[in-house]
């Protein structure tokens with residue numbers, strides 16, 4: 046405003062001191078009107094500035110508020126995430142503890158079972174060892190008793206072979222008398238059931254009666270225990286029933302086929318058999 050007034054005064058001075066011609070000056074009312082107008086504009090600008098300043102302050106506050114809110118939200122979100130992570134960590138830790146405890150429990154059970162099995166195995170091993178000792182002792186005792194009785198029966202004229210005892214006579218007599226002697230001794234004339242028994246019988250190298258006869262029915266040979274003849278060891282051409290031969294004897298000793306049918310009244314040695322068990 047001051048510069049404006051200065052320009053107006055300079056303008057007035059230049060006009061008066063110049064050509065001296067007459068110039069028309071603005072009136073005071075016009076000048077006041079412009080000044081009022083300027084004053085009003087200035088006031089309005091001031092108000093607008095103040096409003097802008099207020100708005101700026103408000104925006105600044107809102108920004109700060111929002112910034113604070115954002116910070117709070119970020120902190121809250123971070124706290125939530127951190128809480129979730131802690132929860133997951135705690136859950137995992139609890140799971141690990143449970144698994145570890147369960148593993149320890151199963152391990153302890155297995156250890157207990159293993160210990161019990163080891164004890165049972167040791168007990169069984171001890172029992173087995175004791176039973177083995179008892180078995181060996183019994184075996185030794187049985188062998189001793191068998192040897193003892195074998196000596197006794199040998200003194201009585203008996204020998205043991207494959208579950209039977211055998212007696213061979215030292216004199217000769219008929220088939221019937223031979224059988225009567227065997228029965229009186231608790232046995233009977235030998236019944237040859239196997240090749241081994243046949244081989245055993247011929248080793249005595251004597252003509253001996255055996256417990257085989259066809260006296261009940263000619264040609265139908267039976268053993269004295271009532272069983273039929275299945276496997277036989279007849280000499281070639283025997284039995285021939287020459288002169289009513291109804292009793293069997295061992296006639297040869299150097300070959301497996303050694304039997305002959307003979308008259309029962311002929312005197313022969315004989316072999317008795319007594320089985321250990323029927």
Ligand SMILES: [Ca+2]
Nearest residue numbers: 236237238318
């Ligand atoms: Ca026999």
Ligand SMILES: [Ca+2]
Nearest residue numbers: 259286290291
């Ligand atoms: Ca005959």
Ligand SMILES: [Ca+2]
Nearest residue numbers: 285286305306
């Ligand atoms: Ca004959």
